[in-house]
Amino acid sequence: MEMMLKTRLFGRTYQFKNIKEVLAKANEEKSGDILAGIAAHDTAERVAAKVVLSEVALGDLRNNPVVPYEDDDVTKAIQDSINQEAFCKIKSMSVGAFREFLLKSNEDEIKNIQDGLTSEMIAGVTKLMSNMDLVYAAKKIHNLATCNTTIGEKGTLSSRLQPNHPTDDLAGIMASTMEGISYGIGDAVIGLNPAVDTIESISAVLNRFKEFMVKWDIPTQNCVLAHVTSQVAALESGAPMDLMFQSLAGSQKANAAFGITVQLMDEAYYLMKEKKSSRGPNFMYFETGQGSELSSEGHHGADQVTMEARCYGLAKRYHPFLVNTVVGFMGPEYLYDGCQMIRAGLEDHFMGKLTGLPMGVDVCYTNHMKADQNDVENLALLLAACDCTYFMGIPGGDDVMLMYQTTSYHDVAAMRDITGKKPIKDFNQRMEQLGILENGKLTEKAGDPSLFTV
Numbered sequence: 001m002e003m004m005l006k007t008r009l010f011g012r013t014y015q016f017k018n019i020k021e022v023l024a025k026a027n028e029e030k031s032g033d034i035l036a037g038i039a040a041h042d043t044a045e046r047v048a049a050k051v052v053l054s055e056v057a058l059g060d061l062r063n064n065p066v067v068p069y070e071d072d073d074v075t076k077a078i079q080d081s082i083n084q085e086a087f088c089k090i091k092s093m094s095v096g097a098f099r100e101f102l103l104k105s106n107e108d109e110i111k112n113i114q115d116g117l118t119s120e121m122i123a124g125v126t127k128l129m130s131n132m133d134l135v136y137a138a139k140k141i142h143n144l145a146t147c148n149t150t151i152g153e154k155g156t157l158s159s160r161l162q163p164n165h166p167t168d169d170l171a172g173i174m175a176s177t178m179e180g181i182s183y184g185i186g187d188a189v190i191g192l193n194p195a196v197d198t199i200e201s202i203s204a205v206l207n208r209f210k211e212f213m214v215k216w217d218i219p220t221q222n223c224v225l226a227h228v229t230s231q232v233a234a235l236e237s238g239a240p241m242d243l244m245f246q247s248l249a250g251s252q253k254a255n256a257a258f259g260i261t262v263q264l265m266d267e268a269y270y271l272m273k274e275k276k277s278s279r280g281p282n283f284m285y286f287e288t289g290q291g292s293e294l295s296s297e298g299h300h301g302a303d304q305v306t307m308e309a310r311c312y313g314l315a316k317r318y319h320p321f322l323v324n325t326v327v328g329f330m331g332p333e334y335l336y337d338g339c340q341m342i343r344a345g346l347e348d349h350f351m352g353k354l355t356g357l358p359m360g361v362d363v364c365y366t367n368h369m370k371a372d373q374n375d376v377e378n379l380a381l382l383l384a385a386c387d388c389t390y391f392m393g394i395p396g397g398d399d400v401m402l403m404y405q406t407t408s409y410h411d412v413a414a415m416r417d418i419t420g421k422k423p424i425k426d427f428n429q430r431m432e433q434l435g436i437l438e439n440g441k442l443t444e445k446a447g448d449p450s451l452f453t454v
Helices: 019-025 031-036 043-054 058-063 073-080 084-090 095-104 107-111 119-127 131-138 170-182 199-215 228-236 252-257 262-275 304-316 338-355 373-385 409-419 425-433
Strands: 006-009 012-015 158-161 189-192 222-224 244-247 284-288 322-326 359-362 390-393
Touching: 006 043, 012 043, 019 043, 019 119, 019 304, 031 304, 043 095, 043 119, 058 084, 058 095, 058 119, 073 252, 073 262, 073 304, 095 119, 095 131, 119 304, 119 338, 131 338, 131 373, 158 170, 170 189, 170 199, 189 199, 199 222, 199 228, 222 244, 228 244, 228 262, 244 262, 284 304, 304 322, 304 338, 322 338, 322 390, 338 359, 338 373, 373 409, 390 409
Parallel strands: 158 189, 158 390, 189 222, 244 284, 284 322, 322 359, 359 390
Antiparallel strands: 006 012
């Protein structure tokens, strides 16, 4: 049966050709959608698209994925994972009614239908929500995961220690690592973006992280964020790997630009399950970011919020310990300024949480964006208010290898102080034993990496 995708607004009739167009034009303004030629022409058309979207049934969104099932392994992975019993509970609900459900319901009621949602449903309701709606609804949802430790508990705010170095010099990497730990950073993971993507270098860093963790009894996870094929080779050579990493996109074509397929990720997952050095059932780490599909010409005419939601649908297949959007890293072609970056960060966090992921955010921007550190701090505070699972911790908030700006060791400490949250319990206890934290707050010893040079 053909859907009537039209409405009358301000004396004008707005007609949309399909659900993909409705989703795109209902999106809040993003420079990436404008660049792709799919954005609403003006505010009136955007409002008209939102009106039409609000009346679409969730079942119709499932039946009209933005990339056809038969053409795309990401669509297949998402659709095949749907729990039919959960889906049947909500399939006749309109997107507008679903928004009301999310704002009124408690966590148990939301989790009861979570596995019945496709990514298009999640993206659709996101487009009808204000920034405060996104904060209010995301705060209700806590998705726990366990690697060596358990992330996502209420009352915690975790951090990835990101000790990047322009040449992967081990002494430089470990200097940043020791400084970060001395600020109580790193309970989510000690994770390096490598400058050198070789098996030898990856293995050397993983070994050094593991030696440090064992020597100082630091309860966390190690990871080197190289390409998954390089990590597989390092894993097969015997490197101690707690978490396996890969960047994900929302379509088969865009993932091909990353050098991956769903089949490749399935194989990596099962190898990691067999050979990982961590203890728990969650041992994968994924990063995403609005706009990556457009940059690889893999967006299939769909908007960047919907494609981003599909990244989370794919990530869910692998029961990850960590997922985060690198929200402002793609640049002004996709998120033009601080306003768009803040909106995208709240959207991504909410969509990840609603998908069922332990969702973090790399609250960041590139130096050619119309954004600054105040925008980073504004978004970080909003995300801390809605129980974002983790943030990045980088010396001075300035990544000397990737050349972008994000949250510093001090920012994470300040957000914990403001919200009264603590690191993961095991990590927090160890920081208290080392005298770095006392009752959840940094002591005078904090920030002194010489603690770890004895």
